[in-house]
Amino acid sequence: MIHQMAVFERLVDQCSATEPSLSATLFSKPSPFESFTVFVIEASTKPFPPCSIAHHPQFTPIHKSLTLDLPISDPESEKFRSSTMEDDVIVVGFVLFFPNYSTFLAKPGFYIEDLFVRESYRRKGLGRMLLSAVAMGYGRVEWVVLDWNLNAIRFYEEMGADVMQEWRVCRLTSDALQGYAATSGTADDLDCI
């Protein structure tokens, strides 16, 4: 799904995640400096069986029924068959998010790194379900959107979100970071710090 998202965002060249690297960083014992949550959305044409796997103590799976006009044709259903559930359960999307904090509002909130629904399942309200699951009980949610993704921007604005035109995301990656951390200049050329 991460790879499919990179294809959609035209950023495949920036996507180097592999199954082993995701496994090592997402599913290893959490360090005190890591704190992220993943919700996965699964679909089945039959009622879900009682869940046999242990739940997280603070989260109970949410079940919803959708009535569709047409059956969904999913050419990749075999590849995305859920490994933790009975057969006929297909993984269709996910959201990965982590806590953040606004000093201006003095309020904790969430930052959504990824929100993705597989192509065959789009435009059925599943993304909205994932977003609502994150939003439950919380004060503020933030994420970023590509400026050419006008459908997404319109959707977010209709939802009541502010798409902020003035802010730019800055990113410093490992190589530049190491060079930078190693230097110790004392002549910052920056007004705000």
Next chain:
Amino acid sequence: MIHQMAVFERLVDQCSATEPSLSATLFSKPSPFESFTVFVIEASTKPFPPCSIAHHPQFTPIHKSLTLDLPISDPESEKFRSSTMEDDVIVVGFVLFFPNYSTFLAKPGFYIEDLFVRESYRRKGLGRMLLSAVAMGYGRVEWVVLDWNLNAIRFYEEMGADVMQEWRVCRLTSDALQGYAATSGTADDLDCI
């Protein structure tokens, strides 16, 4: 310092944080969904005394000496006298950050919510010190900058950071969020989800 930052960013109308609201949300017992770190930078004209307060088990204060051409004139020194240290120690800046995670890189990193140095102490390398303290040992750091803050953008680019022009920050706040979470439409109009 948060209020002074809002003044600098021309966003005072968006800054509603108060001492009680910050105290309740930043210094209360951490919940499993909250995970932020604040580094404070303090300055003194005398050598720092051995620190009498207990350290965090995973962080030891960093001491640095700066030789300046001129003494610093700080009209607000009384207001920012450190309450945890001996006299003659002044709070001059802070950085607040929290862990994030890149699914494309399968790597944890940090997001810097705020980086601030008080006006009298700017252009002396203190912002760089704070940023280096966050960067130590980590793979990726992200933050946002206002598009009119050209000095900051130049500084970040010289540091090796990418200032990304294509991405826009989206924000959904409590009122809109509650309305949205309460609805359950099934007709998303969004291509990617």
